[in-house]
Amino acid sequence: MMTVEEIKAAIEAALPDAGVEIVCNPSVSGQHSLRLAPAQAVAVAKFLRDDLLFDYLSNVTGVDWPDKEVAEKVRVTRPVTKTVDGVETTVEETVEETRKRVAPGCLEAVYHLYSVAQKQGPVVFRLKTVNRTDQVELPSLTPIWRSAEFQEREIFDLFGIVFTGHPDLRRLLMWDGFKDHPMRRDYVEPDDFEYEPTAHDQVLARALAHQAASRTAQEAAAPALGAGQEGTGASQ
Amino acid sequence: MVDEGLKIELGKQGVFVTTIEELYNWGRRSSIWPMQFGLACCAIEMIATTMARYDIARFGAEVFRPSPRQADMMIISGTVTKRMAPQVVRLYNQMAEPKYVIAMGACAISGGPFKQGYNVLKGIDRYIPVDVHIPGCPPRPEALLQAFMTLQKKIDGQHLTGEGRPRHLDAEAQGEFPVPVPGEHDLEPASNPGVWTAPVVIR
Numbered sequence: 001m002m003t004v005e006e007i008k009a010a011i012e013a014a015l016p017d018a019g020v021e022i023v024c025n026p027s028v029s030g031q032h033s034l035r036l037a038p039a040q041a042v043a044v045a046k047f048l049r050d051d052l053l054f055d056y057l058s059n060v061t062g063v064d065w066p067d068k069e070v071a072e073k074v075r076v077t078r079p080v081t082k083t084v085d086g087v088e089t090t091v092e093e094t095v096e097e098t099r100k101r102v103a104p105g106c107l108e109a110v111y112h113l114y115s116v117a118q119k120q121g122p123v124v125f126r127l128k129t130v131n132r133t134d135q136v137e138l139p140s141l142t143p144i145w146r147s148a149e150f151q152e153r154e155i156f157d158l159f160g161i162v163f164t165g166h167p168d169l170r171r172l173l174m175w176d177g178f179k180d181h182p183m184r185r186d187y188v189e190p191d192d193f194e195y196e197p198t199a200h201d202q203v204l205a206r207a208l209a210h211q212a213a214s215r216t217a218q219e220a221a222a223p224a225l226g227a228g229q230e231g232t233g234a235s236q
Numbered sequence: 237m238v239d240e241g242l243k244i245e246l247g248k249q250g251v252f253v254t255t256i257e258e259l260y261n262w263g264r265r266s267s268i269w270p271m272q273f274g275l276a277c278c279a280i281e282m283i284a285t286t287m288a289r290y291d292i293a294r295f296g297a298e299v300f301r302p303s304p305r306q307a308d309m310m311i312i313s314g315t316v317t318k319r320m321a322p323q324v325v326r327l328y329n330q331m332a333e334p335k336y337v338i339a340m341g342a343c344a345i346s347g348g349p350f351k352q353g354y355n356v357l358k359g360i361d362r363y364i365p366v367d368v369h370i371p372g373c374p375p376r377p378e379a380l381l382q383a384f385m386t387l388q389k390k391i392d393g394q395h396l397t398g399e400g401r402p403r404h405l406d407a408e409a410q411g412e413f414p415v416p417v418p419g420e421h422d423l424e425p426a427s428n429p430g431v432w433t434a435p436v437v438i439r
Contacts, residue, residue, distance in 0.1 A: 173319070173355060174318075174319070174354075174355065175318075175319055175418040177418055177419065177420060178418065178420065178421070179420040179421060180354075180420075180421060182354035182355070187354070189352075189354055190421050190422035190426065192358060192422065192426050192427075194434035195358070195434040195435055195437070196437070197435075197437050203352060
């Protein structure tokens, strides 16, 4: 069984500018993965298949990393005016400040490889997009492993990653005219919470919001219908 | 109308008295041909119901027709995804009157465990009129038989004239139900208000 370090070394020996890095998994399972540079991904995948004999791609999945606000402490040097012995002097002072910045999110495609020939696996590698709004292109690995075809279509459908070089990139589960990507964290589902008999938690909140919205809509519509209609509107 | 006691008394004497309505409904309810289609795992239970152990042939419903033109009843057996819903409504529209619908299982009646999913319809009764709802995940074949007997009772109780008569005898009745169109975010419309209104939840 090759470790990820060995695989990384093998890739770098064959393809010096592959740009492979190891993503450590701190959990007990310790299933570390490799992150490939999208530009070299097809060449590296071909090497993994042909030379390291990873002939079976079992799973492709997507991950959405939304934009995240990070608080970090920064040491800042700034001039401060002080009165020392009745004389005003400007002194440089170093202060610790907490600054917040938004770490841009990204989308990831995760591939799980096995080698049937060498009885080993899984080897996990990831491809990362630049951001999650407009530059969401990744190279398709369907030409390398045919089994990626439907799973890349599913990721395209549910996460919105565009796989360049895919032979037949269409939506898989949702219809063609559908605009959203349901597995993204910021997906807003349609407001069809009019009947939730056993609602709890998030669903309850959505159901209550829906009821409040429809009530205000009713009240807004009631005066327009005329004074005679108001009695029936109130009883509902 | 013949008095019920008199009818039984006459029957003992070998005289069989009935009404056109009774005879007509007896004929209708005794050979309901279901449509041959299944949507998910409930279909396995539906298939079991047709086989020798449960034997839906006892009720005259063993002839599953692959064409909606020849079917009287639609068993919505399984999850109706939003992508499948227009096809289900279209098939229902193609069935000849009188037609009946059994919504089988949690998914068909409400969306079931997938109710909050992005791709599952929250119950087929939002688009087509459902005669019998069966809860269960999946319902046992006995439950489907029970639903079938409930439907037979309903057909038996239908008067051929007046309010609530079967739709094929009502020239005013709605024949076609609008097929929802896949929109940008959801099916449009999200439900057919002529068929379904949100029930009032009492807490």
